[in-house]
Amino acid sequence: MNIELDITPLKDWGFNFKNPLVISGPCSAETPEQVMETVKGVAKHPLVSVIRAGIWKPRTRPNSFEGIGVEGLSWLVDAGKEVGLPVATEIANAKHAEEALKAGVDILWIGARSTVNPFGMQEIADALQGIDVPVIVKNPINPDLELWIGGMERIHKAGIKKLAAIHRGFSSYVKSEYRNKPQWEIALELRRKLPNLPIICDPSHICGTTEFLLQVSQKAMDLNFDGLMIESHINPKVALSDAKQQVTPTELYALLDALVLRNTSTDNPFFLNKLDELRDVIDSIDKDVISLFAKRMGIAREIGQYKKENNITIFQSDRWENIIKSRISEGTDKGLSEDFMESLLNNIHSESIRSQTETMNKVEAN
């Protein structure tokens, strides 16, 4: 499906956004001092263009800190005024939207637990109908690109063109080194489908701790994301939410300074020539790879036919075990990663099975 949304580029949102656009501030507003001190600290870095703070916090379990509520809005707005930066907060329903706008919040974002709910998204969209406020939509907690796009379409239908996405990773039952698995391919697919949509990475919620924040932020920059949302707190150890993943303003400064920012393009003719040459090689290798795959698939079909004539089942697990083991080791010997080899082989195998099943079930014409 081809989607076309009329989206205003970040440079025309009416703020003085830097590139990359960095959004920082506490996970939650806790006290006026905590907000003000954090904001004054993070605003010192020239890349920080927007201040964030959560006012209403969607928490997994009840009885944990669920946000300070409306009174925190003025702390956030005042802190933004103090440093001369626009402020953003999360809204989860029409009432939040109304209160945030009344308090003078400049940018609204919709959290991962709200994006999953089309009724909730529609309610927010209806509340924003005809209002010129920028909205940033976080990915849903489950890896469902259509749901993410659908949420943004609802907001866009309400007339909002200052629209952006935040990639904050996807929840998984299986324990991993991430709090939320990045599954970068989903964000890249979003970029392919909506090339004009700004995408900001939220390494804080992807990582869950501060350990790999820089690596994840760097990866987002190398993948051409438009910005970063990084949680910060004047004293993370005592933070009422997401204590493990927040950085101090000083740590944020160091992290942003350590980022290597690369150009997205160049007009240097030597570079472009060399790049063209290498791309030609890739194009011709891809052609060979595709014709080899087609040839392999033809043989798989022939085997299917042969099995059919001899009344043998399609799947033979010991043969497949062997293929997996030997090919993975051939691939890793040549410097290809085990994960890549495994997913490539699984794809090939399921396509072979599909086509052999088709052959088996084909009614022969006399």
Ligand code: PEP
């Ligand atoms: C947040 O940004 O503090 C937040 C609650 O994020 P998410 O919706 O990504 O969980």
Ligand code: MN
């Ligand atoms: Mn948080």
